[in-house]
Amino acid sequence: MATSTRRKRKTPSSTTDRATLYALAVVAGDIVAGPHVRNACRRHLDDLEHGAKRGLRYDEAIAAHVIAFFETKLCLSEGQFEGQPLKLEPSQAFIIGSIFGWQRETRRYGWRRRFRRAYIEQGKGNGKSPIAGGIGLYGMTADKEAGAEIYAAGATKTQAGILFRDAVKMVDKSPELDKRIRRSGGPGREYNLAVLRTNSNFQPISRETKKTGSGPRPHFALCDEVHEHPDRGIMEMLERGFKFRTQPLLFMITNSGSDRKSVAWEEHEHAVKVAAGNHDAKDEDAAYLGKPIDDSTFSYVCALDPGDDPLEDPSCWIKANPLLGVTIDDEYLAGVVKQAKDMPGKLNGILRLHFCVWTDAETAWMSRAALEPCLADFDDADHVDAKAWIGLDLSRNRDITALACVVKTGEVEVEAERDGEKQIVLKPTFDAWIEAWTPGDTVAARALVDKQPYQEWIDARHLHAPKGASIRFDHVAQALAEYTHDFDVQAVAYDRYAFKASFEPECAKLGIAVEFVEHPQGGTKKGKPTEAMKAVAEMEGREPEGLWMPGSVRLLEDAILERRIRLKTNPVLISAMMSAVTDEDKWGNHWLAKERAVNKIDAAVALAMAIGAASSMAASDASAASPWDDPNFNMAGAA
Template sequence: MQRLAVKRHLKDLKEAGARGFVFSEAHALEAIEFIERCCQHYKAEWARTPVILEPDQLFIVWCLFGWRHAETGFRRFGKGYICIARKWGKTLFAAVIALLLLVFDNPLEEGAEVYSVATKEDQAAIVFRDARAMVLKSAALKARLDVKKKVIEYPETNSFFRPLGSDSDGTDGLFPHGVIKDELHAWRGIHRGLHEKIDTGSGSRRQPLILTITTAGDDKSEIWAEEDDYAVRCVESVLTGAVFDDTLFSFICRIDDDDDPFDEACWIKANPHLGRTVKVSSYRTAANEARRKPSAISKLRRYYCNVKTASATRAILPEVWAKGNSPILEMKGRSGFGAFDMGRNSDFAAVALAFPRMVDGQMSIDLKVRSWTCRDTDLKLYQAPLAQFIERGELIVCEGDSISQREVAEYCIEMAGLAEIRSWAYDPSFAKLMAEMLQDDHGFSIFPFSQSERFYNEPIRTMLQMAKDGRLIHGGDTCLAWQAGNLTIKRNGKDEWGPAKIGGPFKIDGMVATLMAISECLYHGRESTDDEYEIPLI
C-alpha cells in the first residue's frame, strides 16, 4: 500500500500542475531540517541523540510540507492519514510534527492552536509529553517556548500546543491550526462529536493540517473504518485513474489481503522499520504465541500486520479491476444483454450492458455501465470522487429529490436502438412499473431478478474470475471502478454468494446491474446461434 503513496506522488509531479498544485523542495527540506536539528530523543538507547527520520518518515514529511497551492503558496494537504503497525514510532513522529506546526511552519501562523486529540485527555497527553520532553532537551526550542504542565506556549506568535480529549473542559470554540488525532481506532460513536468539531473548526485557517496517526481497528472502530476506507481509496486512485481527493495525504502500511500473517517476508509491509528500530524478535514472539493460542491470531493480524480484524473483505482489488481498462469494442449492431437497478429514489441507479465475445476460446465481456443519482441527496456531489464522475459524464445527476425513471428508461430505449439487447434483468423492488412499461410499450424481453444469494452465486463467481483474467472489459470507467471497490460478498449457509457494500456512502448499484447482466449472458449462452458470441457454460 505504501508503494501506491509513492506512485501517487510521482504521478502528481507530472500531472498535478494542471490542477493548481506545485511541489516546493525548499519547504519540504526546511521541515525535515527543523526535525533533525531541533528535536532530540529522550528515551532508551537513543536518548540525547538527534531525531533522524527513517526513509518512510522522510517521505511523509516531504509530501505533507512540500506540496503547495500554486496560487497561494499554502499547503496542499489539509489532512494526513497514517495507518501503520505498532512500534513504528507514531507518538514521537506525531510530537515532532506538532512542534513543527507550532514554531516553524511556513508561513508561521499567528495565534496557532495545536492539539493532540484522543478519546481521553490522558491518552492525548502521551504525544504532548513526548513533545514537552523534546523541548526541554533542545536549547533552541527551550529558548523560544514556555513549557508548562499541560500546555506549551509560543509567546512570539501567541500560539500554544496542548492535549485534548472528549473529557476535557471546553471543547467548543476550537480554532485549530494543527491537530494530531492519536490512535483513531479507539474512537467510538460517542466520540463523533469531538471528531466533527476538530474537522470543521479550522475552516478559516490559511493552511491547517489535521494528521491522523493510528493502528488498524476492529469492527467496533466505526470512525476509524470510515476514515481508513476513504484514505485507502484516495491512495488507490493512482490505479483507477480517478482523482479521489487532492487535499488528503494517505500513507498506509499493512500486509496484503492474500498474505500469510505468519510469513516473515510480509511483516515489513506493515512496519517499514522492521529490523532497524523495530526488532524482528518481537514479531516472532507474537507469531509464536498466535500459533500456540488461536485467540492471539487477531492480535498478530491487527497490531503487527495492521489489518482490521473481523471485517468484510472487498471482493475486487483495484489492480485486478484495472486489468479490464482497455477500450470496449463498438456496441452498435452487436448482440448483448442488459440490466437495470433503480435503488431508492435518492440513492443511485444504474444500467449495465454486457456484450459477450469469444477470445482464444474463452468468453470475454465488453461492459458499458451508466449510473444516476439526484441533486437533492445526502451524497456530497461537490466533493471527490463524485464530482469527477459527474464531470466525466459517468454519473448523471437528475434534478430534484429523486432519480427520474423516465430518464433511465429513455437511456435503455436508446441503447436498445443501437444494439440487439436480447433480454433485460431488473431488481423488482423499485423498478416494477418501469419494467412493465418497457415490456408493454417497447417490446423489451424483461426478467425480474430475485435479490438472493442463490441467483447471484454463479454470476458473481464468474465475474470475479473474469476480472482476474482480464476478460471483463470496462474501458476504465472510473465511477464503475469506484463501485467495484465498494463491493463485498455476503454468504448464506450454503456458501452461495451475493453482493453487499462496505457501508456508508459507498455505492454498488453499477456492480449489481453488472452482475444481473452477466447472469443473463450465462443463462442465454445455450441459446446462442451466433458463433462469434457463443457463450460456453461456466
C-alpha cells in the same frame, strides 16, 4: 507481492528530494512496501508529472526545510534512542516531505499547503507518536503561523496526554526549543507549551472538551490512536475550527482496528481509495487507477498484500512495519508471532497491532501446544499452609460451578520489553488447580446436549455431582471452608452473580472468615482495589487497580506462554481452556465469553480470577523483602 500495470512516466532521476527518492524506490521494488503505500508513492510521482494541471506543485525546498527541522532541532527521549537526534527514516521523510512539500494555488492567498488531512496507519512501534509530536512542535515554532493553536487530541484525556508528553520530552532534549518554549505545570505535569512571542500554544485535548463549546481554532490537530475514538466528536470539533486558518492540518495516526462501523474504518477506506485514485479500491483489491479523488488528503496506509501470511513468511513483515530493523526488530516480531500461534486468542490483536490487518473473525482462545507444557500431576497437599488465592465462578442451574486455587511458588527471571528495550524482570511462578461441581440429577441429559463425558469425569473424581437439579452451594461453601483450614487463603475473588443471595449465607453458616474481593466478569466493569492491592501497587510504583477480567486473562496468558504456571491435570479445566473464545473491545482488551463458547468454560474463568487476585495482591519477593530479614544488616552499615 501483488503488482499492477505501470504507466511510463518521466522520473526525476536527478532529484535529491527524499520523499521522491522513497517513492521511486518503492515503485521500482527496491523498497518493499504494501499495496496502499505503493499506491501512495505512484500518486506522488503521477502528481509530479500531472499535478500542475490541477493547480498543484511540489516545493522541494519546503520539504527539505521541514525535514531539517526534525533532524536538527528534535531529539528522542526514551529507551535505546535516549538523547539521539530524530533522524528520519525513508518512509518518515516521505510522509513529512509529502505533507509539507505539496502545495495548492488559491485565489486569495496564493500558494498554500495542499494537504489539510493526513491519515497514517502503521504497525505498533514504528515511530508514529514522535513524528506527530514533531509536527506539532514545528507548527507551533517554525510554520510562520501567528497565534498557532496546536492540539494533541485523544479519545480520553489520558490518551491525549501520551502524545503531548512525547512532545514535552522532545522540548526537554532540545536546548534551542527549550529556550523558546514556556511550559505550564510542573515537571511531569505539563499541560501547555507556549511560544509567547507569537502567542502560539500546544496542549492536549479530549472528547470531553466538545461539551464545553470552547471553540478551538486549530492550526494543527494531531489525533492519536484513531481506532480508539468512539465517534467523530473531537475531530469534527477541531476541523470546524479550520475555517479560521489558511493551511491547517488534521494529522491522524493509528493502528488497525476491528470495528468496521468506526471512524477509523471510515478514514481507512477513504485513504485506501485516495491513494489508489480508485473509488472501488479495497484492501483485497487496491488496483491503482490514478484518478484524483481528494487532493486535500494524504494517505499512508500500511497493509499486507492478499495472500501474505505473517505467521509463516517474515518477508512480508516490513510492509506493516516500515521501521523494521530500526525501532522494531525481527526477533521481537518473531516472539509475537509465536504468541499468536500458541495462543489463538491473541491472534487477532497481534494481526491488528503488528501486521495492519483489520480483523473481525472469532478464534479459539487457547491452543493445545500452549497449554500442554503447563499441565502437571502434583499433589496440592504439598502446599498446605501456603498462601493461596481463590477464584470462584458460581453458576446457573445447569452449568458448572468452579473453584480455582492458586499458590505462588517462587519467582523467575523473564525477558520483557520495556520502553523499547529488552530487560530482565522478575515474575512470579504458580501452581494452580480447580474443583468443579454440577447438578447430579441432570448429568445424563446434559452430557448428551453438551457432548461431554461428564459421568467419566465424575467417576474419576474430577467433577463433583451432588444430588439435585441445581447447584448445591452448601457443598461449595464446605469446600471453601476446608481450603481456609488447610491453606492461608489471602482472598476469594468472586463475581456478583448468586453471591450475595445464595452463596454468602452458606459461608456465614459455616463461619468462614476470609476476604471476599469482587471480580466482575465481562470487559466493562472493574472492581475496587483492596488495601492489599494498594500496598503492592505502591511498592511496585504503579497506580492501584481493582480486579477485572481483561487484566486477569492477560496475566494468565502471560503465565502460560512464559511457562510460569503448573496446572494440575484435570479434564474439566482442559476442556474449558480449549473451548474458550474471547470478546474484545476497540482498545484491544479481551475477556472470556461464556455465551459464545462451545462448551462450559467456568473452570477457565475461575482460574483467570484466581490468577488476577494472586498477581494483584502478592508482592514481589524482591520488593517485599525487609532489611531486618538480613542478619548482617545494621543501621551503621546502612549509613
